[in-house]
Amino acid sequence: MRTLAVAALLAASSSSSPLLLADGFSFTRPSAATVDHRRRHCHPDAPSSSSSLQMASKHKSKVASRTIWAESRGFGSAGTTTLSSSSSVTSSASSSSGGMTFEIDSTQNQLTVTPITSLDGIVTLPGSKSLSNRCLLLAALSEGTTRVENLLESDDIRYMLEALDTLHVHVERDANDPTCVTVTGQAGPIHSPTPDTSLELFLGNAGTAMRPLAAALCMGNGKFVLDGVPRMRERPIADLIDGLQQLGADVTCVESTGCPPVTISAQKLDGDKKASISGKMSSQFLSSLLMASPLIDGEVTISIKDELISAPYVSLTIGLMKKFGVNVRIEGDMSGTPSFIIGATEKYTSPNSILVEGDASSASYFLAGAAITGGTVTVRGCGSDSVQGDVAFANVMEQMGATVTWAPESITITRDPTVRLQGVDVDCGKIPDAAMTLAVAALFAEGPTTIRNVYSWRLKETERMKAIVAECTKLGGTVEEYTDYCVIHPPKDNVLNDNVLIETYDDHRMAMTFALAACGGVNVRIHDPGCTAKTFPTYFDVLGSIAS
Template sequence: MFLTVDPTFNKTEVSVILPASKSQSNRALIIKALSSTDLEIENLSAAEDTLLLKMALEALSPVININHSGTALRFLCAFLCLQKGVFVLTGSSRIKKRPIKELVFILRQLGAQIEFTENDNFAPLKITGNPHFEGGKVELDSTISSQFTSALMMIAPCLKNGLELQLTGDAVSSSFVNLTKEMMEYQGIQVIQENHSILIANQKYNNRKIKIESDFASASYWYSILLVSSHVDKIYVNNLCKKSTQPDKKVIEIFSLLGIESNFQEKNLTISKNRKFILPVRIELDLQDAPDLAQTIMCVCSVLNIELFLTGLSTLPNKETNRLLAMKLELKKFGIKVTINSESSIHQSGLFQQNRDVIIETYDDHRMAMAFSCFMFANQGVNIKDPAVVNKSYPGFWEEISKISNLVYTN
């Protein structure tokens, strides 16, 4: 299936609905399951990742298939160690290549029984749970995935001896660890964080209703569409909090460098374009705390012929696909050169070339499809392959796009 758009609508303003934050939703589900209460979650994400995690937590089946969800893999790996029973945690071929060994080794040090059933150091995992898991003091390399840290933090209050976590290396996506800490503290858990140490004693989660905000990462696609569209000048988005601690809120700061103004009124955000703004010729950004914005920024800078330097990208090769390589391959179709300097930085340059009837490969990666959506408003005839891949995080994305363009599906 392929999707292209006919962006001939003349609407200058549009209101769009964002999905609920996947990051907040997934943490809320784990916290609810660990609290053993009927904790209420308002505005839970309808993303595929979140629904898979919710079903897994409700069923606790002997075999749990989490498809492509890396978050579910890490969070369930830790959670299942505390559950009575034997579980096999598996997923797609891509999941069987994503990092998990460091988390498994830490959990083993704490007393967990986890086996690799196919290939050493990767899923599937056979987990023999123990409700009396004791916990203790461990050291974790924080340069690989912040989800390892978050997974351990959330189970820590349920461990007999709590958890003292010593983090080594330069932490990646540390803002997501801060999000975990904030959500745990909201439920009454005391988290002591000093320098590279996190200490969480044995405690009980409260039963406070959790209200999930809309997702700032999903808002980034509307920022990019607004910027490249020839006719849309203003977009209204819902349920975004000015004081949000979502790491991807950084999108506001980044797009201000490109002339997009963001104005909050209560929990609604209006983004507007300053057509007189003089665009920069080059931008340098560190995305260590918001790597999910990388693809969007690479795409929009390509269309605008802005030279780009990005650092802090070390987690991207191990996402749904190798995102750095995927971006290099797809942007090359439009004359854009991407140099991958290391696993954590890129340099992007070149003049954007129109390319009619080109197909954008999405590599089973929802963010590839949505990041390249702005190309559909800058280059007539761009076709997105496998558009349904957006269901992983933003199921209603194309329906919202139809408010400003005609959708054309082909086989």
């Protein structure tokens, strides 16, 4: 039995007040200024974005967002939970699961993952982040009422839900299941509920909310300002803005950096429209334009003028649009410079209910853990029938030496202990999020691993290329960094440095990925583990439940 629900502690740690524990110590989420300082450690040229911090302070949900999930699971109330332990603890706490433990140092905002011998078990995945926010938006734009099930419980989805509330889109939460909501659609564009004043939407660091909402709100009527945390002000959106302007939208970036804040003066668009955009930076720009296009009274053609990265995410978007009644015609090869046509009569219609598939990116941690340790792990929620490109990560583990068994809705991985993992050379352009997990798995391989076509790492929640180079180096690896790829050389005999402090840069995937370094028989200290609330608040609990 777990002695500590790790998610409860980490989820509640975002409150401005310390989280009080039974053993007499507190755990306080770092201030926004501290988080910004750590971002600047990885982005030395980044501005502090004080105005964004001021805007953030207006939103109580920004401060207490992670507490909500702790309380919803019954882990205490009012930001308080009880810690039980067989030993007396004054400045740290531990949670044991099998042969491993989590040790939490509240004063340093750190969680230590002790050595993991093996990962064995079955993991039911939380809902996909990408699918969750797409489903919410399309439900809001549809005619009819849509029940969305298995919605991911995370910061990104919460920002989308809060934005829909602010826009007066009716969303009813299921009292018995926080992963289910019912959305009453607008049967077309979303119009501002305050037509005479500019409406501000704070979207944190949620790119899956910022980009689709920026596009969709251009198609109705009203004035809007979309902003987020300091890192959001470093994440490019200029290609999307350019595409929207080509369609006739009045939308700009406030700063000259081509990043948020985004200002919109929307007037209903009609007539046939065409836009040509770059697909090299992010597939989310194309997905956002595609989802907004049926709101225009006319035929819309969106063309890619160079190359399209992360094409599986675009296919995911098109497939989801079809479930909501909209067909997208594709001309050309998705691996080249395709064009996408949305007919003038295409309109969103509710499918009545939709189930969000399990998150394939989150599956990568458990699949890699089994491959590294030689355990056997089954992830449920995505499999051979998945619409998500990140399931291809399992194929990479197979290339390295693991054994993979596919089922329509699950993937099982194990490794014969007599077979060593081998370094690989992989184009990860279609699996950029899961590719982060490959970086840590590479530390346990024989020979170097080359991770190619991941320029998008530089545009994510943090500058992931630099972050991965820094943290892999701390663990004893040697990393060659290039513009859009890196080569990771494992440490001698795959012996990792012990008790390394992993900086997460407020990036959820850095925390989850580098926790797997404990599979090397070493202690790993994770700084700011609460950042996992962005996509997987219960990650450390789930990891602990299958670890020994």
